Amino acid sequence: MKLKVYIASPYTKGWTATNVRRQLQAKHILLDNGFCPFAPLENHYAEIFQHRSEKEWFAWDLEWLKVCNILVRIRPDDADGNEIPSSGSDEEVQTALDNAIAVYQFKTLDELKEWAEQYPKIESVEGKTLP
Numbered sequence: 001m002k003l004k005v006y007i008a009s010p011y012t013k014g015w016t017a018t019n020v021r022r023q024l025q026a027k028h029i030l031l032d033n034g035f036c037p038f039a040p041l042e043n044h045y046a047e048i049f050q051h052r053s054e055k056e057w058f059a060w061d062l063e064w065l066k067v068c069n070i071l072v073r074i075r076p077d078d079a080d081g082n083e084i085p086s087s088g089s090d091e092e093v094q095t096a097l098d099n100a101i102a103v104y105q106f107k108t109l110d111e112l113k114e115w116a117e118q119y120p121k122i123e124s125v126e127g128k129t130l131p
Helices: 016-032 040-049 054-065 087-098 109-118
Strands: 004-008 036-038 070-074 102-106
Touching: 004 016, 004 040, 004 087, 016 036, 016 040, 016 070, 016 109, 040 054, 054 087, 070 087, 070 109, 087 102, 102 109
Parallel strands: 004 036, 004 070, 070 102
Antiparallel strands: none
C-alpha cells in the first residue's frame, strides 16, 4: 500500500488559479515519486459543476485527511516575498497533528520534490512507525 499524502496549501489568498495549479503540480511530484496524494483543491473544479458551501467542502477534506499517513504543507511566498497565509491549511495541519499524522512543511515545490525523491519508499504502512 502506498503512503497517502494530503496536500495543504493556500487557496483563497493570492491568485486562486495559481494556488490550484501549485497544488496540482505538488500532486504530480508526489505521484512521480510513488506516493498516493490527495489534492483537496481539485474541488475547485467540482465546485464549478455543483455548488457546495465552503464549510461542506472543508468538512469533506478533513475526513480524507484523517485517513492519510502524511500531510505536506506548502507555504509559498507572494511576489513580494511574503508568505501567502492560509487559515484553512493551518487548521489542516492542526487536525493532522491531533490525529498523529506526520506533517512536513515546504516553501517551494523544488523543496517538496527534493524531499519526495529522498523519502524512504515504504511499500506498506501497516505495522510501521512513520517519522
